[in-house]
Amino acid sequence: MTSTSYAARRSQLTTYFDRTAVEAWARLTTDAPVSKIRATVRAGRDAMRANLLSWLPDDLTGRRILDAGCGTGALSVEAARRGAEVVAIDVSPTLVDLARERSAELLGGHRIDFRVGDMLDPRLGHFDHVVAMDSLIHYSAGDIFRALAELGLRTDGSLVFTVAPRTALLTLMHAAGRLFPRGDRAPAIVPITEGGLRRRIGGEAALAGFAVGRTQRVNSGFYLSNAVELKRLDPPQPFPQGGGRLS
Numbered sequence: 001m002t003s004t005s006y007a008a009r010r011s012q013l014t015t016y017f018d019r020t021a022v023e024a025w026a027r028l029t030t031d032a033p034v035s036k037i038r039a040t041v042r043a044g045r046d047a048m049r050a051n052l053l054s055w056l057p058d059d060l061t062g063r064r065i066l067d068a069g070c071g072t073g074a075l076s077v078e079a080a081r082r083g084a085e086v087v088a089i090d091v092s093p094t095l096v097d098l099a100r101e102r103s104a105e106l107l108g109g110h111r112i113d114f115r116v117g118d119m120l121d122p123r124l125g126h127f128d129h130v131v132a133m134d135s136l137i138h139y140s141a142g143d144i145f146r147a148l149a150e151l152g153l154r155t156d157g158s159l160v161f162t163v164a165p166r167t168a169l170l171t172l173m174h175a176a177g178r179l180f181p182r183g184d185r186a187p188a189i190v191p192i193t194e195g196g197l198r199r200r201i202g203g204e205a206a207l208a209g210f211a212v213g214r215t216q217r218v219n220s221g222f223y224l225s226n227a228v229e230l231k232r233l234d235p236p237q238p239f240p241q242g243g244g245r246l247s
């Protein structure tokens with residue numbers, strides 16, 4: 001059951017990614033020339049995608065993967081080429097169309113099940129791995145962890161996702177962001193500290209069967225994001241206090 005704040009933010013993000021930012025986002029996710037600032041973001045995102053994909057098994061044959069908030073689909077394509085049965089979902093119909101179009105010539109014999117909708121839709125079924133690259137960062141901490149808890153109920157292997165770290169620079173950039181006219185602003189990114197992350201994960205009963213595995217910060221110019229792996233414990237064990245540290 002999703003909260004009102006989750007639904008409200010999802011609706012803002014749909015407008016933002018489907019209309020306000022759709023062209024910029026389409027361009028950022030190609031090799032077309034972009035400003036120096038955006039080039040740092042592109043490089044950071046490429047590094048983050050490679051990092052998240054490296055946390056999945058090399059051979060993904062027969063593994064069911066959810067690309068939660070797939071955007072233009074680059075991660076889905078790479079996972080499908082490694083044999084995964086990918087369900088790629090995004091709330092932006094325009095980005096899903098673009099992802100479908102772009103993937104057509106890259107997939108060889110593989111296929112991706114593209115959907116428009118909410119990543120938390122239980123009708124998507126069960127997965128071996130769920131990947132949410134930069135698609136939860138705009139939600140409140142409470143909504144992020146409730147979303148992870150819902151996804152966890154349907155995930156047999158691992159949840160890999162990114163959160164925005166809380167740093168002085170990011171706080172400054174947020175303050176600067178408020179100077180732009182309201183209509184041009186991206187929905188705010190919600191930073192999360194490492195302590196907050198661990199506390200929240202520990203507090204979610206539905207995540208009791210998971211432990212924090214690898215963590216990795218990617219920092220490239222204006223791109224700054226922390227990757228986190230939550231791995232299912234088998235058999236289920238109490239949540240450990242240790243585990244990986246965010247670098």
Ligand SMILES: C[S@@+](CC[C@H](N)C(=O)[O-])C[C@H]1O[C@@H](n2cnc3c(N)ncnc32)[C@H](O)[C@@H]1O
Nearest residue numbers: 013017069070071090091092118119133134135
């Ligand atoms: C910053 S983009 C990242 C896209 C993609 N994961 C990537 O890294 O290239 C965030 C994406 O998440 C999508 N999104 C946000 N909330 C969502 C939700 N609840 N369900 C599905 N997609 C969502 C947005 O529409 C947007 O395309």
